[in-house]
Amino acid sequence: MRPVHRWVWGDFDRRVRKLIAFAAVEGDGGRDILRAAEVTSDPLLRRLYLEHAIDELRHADLFRQRSAALLRLRPTRSRVLFDMSPLPGGHGLDDLSIKGEPDHVLLAFLHVAEKAAAGRFAVYRDVVGDDPSTRAIFEEILRDEVFHMNYTYAQLARVLPETHRRQVWRARASRLWKRYLRIVAAVANLLGIAVLTMIYFVVLGPFAWLAKRAERREPVGWTRVAQEDHKSPKSLY
Ligand SMILES: [Fe+2]
Ligand SMILES: [Fe+2]
Secondary structure (H helix, E strand, O other), X not given: OHHHHHHHHHOHHHHHHXXXXXXXXXXXXXXXXXXXXXHOOOHHHHHHHHHHHHHHHHHHHXXXXXXXXXXXXXXXXXXXXOOOOOOOOOOOHHHOOOOOOOHHHHHHXXXXXXXXXHHHHHHHHHHOOXXXXXXXXXXXXHHHHHXXXXXXXXXXXXXXXXXXXXXXXXHHHHHHHHHHXXXXXXXXXXXXXXXHHHHHHHOHHHHHHHHHHXXXXXXXXXXXXXXXXXXXXXXXX
16 A cells, blocks of 8 residues: 555645544544543553543644644645545544443554554655655654554553453454445445436436427417316315
């Protein structure tokens, strides 16, 4: 995927859109982890979740500030600052939701997501070599993500010493399933557009031609009604 990432980050507009999208994902993730800190009954995890949430919110700030700086440098050509890419833009935290799940489920999810994030940010850092400030941000965030990846695994092993590996595999499978659904939904969307476009050009043309032909056979103006139908209507039916 490295050439794809190079292509994505090579364009100024896409770079800005990506940074804005990352700021949103990191901010959402930070708020969710803050919620996890509120609901956990484990004091050590509460402290670690708080540190983690502060890191994610700082990442959101860093991405937002960098995208704003780039925009000040040169406004983007397109006015749409929404990333429509069906490729998994998330580096994990975008799928996070705190629904009163036990700590081991959240820790396994976070570990898998942070590992993916660390891998992604290492690639992004390498492909934005022409932009030292953005590169420095990825470098800094990457260090935090590696810490998040390691502490979540260590804590998972603490709270679930027997079956923590199985829990990680379960989280990995769930993540893969969500990715699959996202890609399939994007493909279904493309197929829907293709089929509707085809119907528009293939069916609508002949239908319009037949309608015009039928219209020519219709008499113009008022038409005399047959005598037996001439009575006043007494009811709707
Ligand atoms: Fe982060
Ligand atoms: Fe993180």
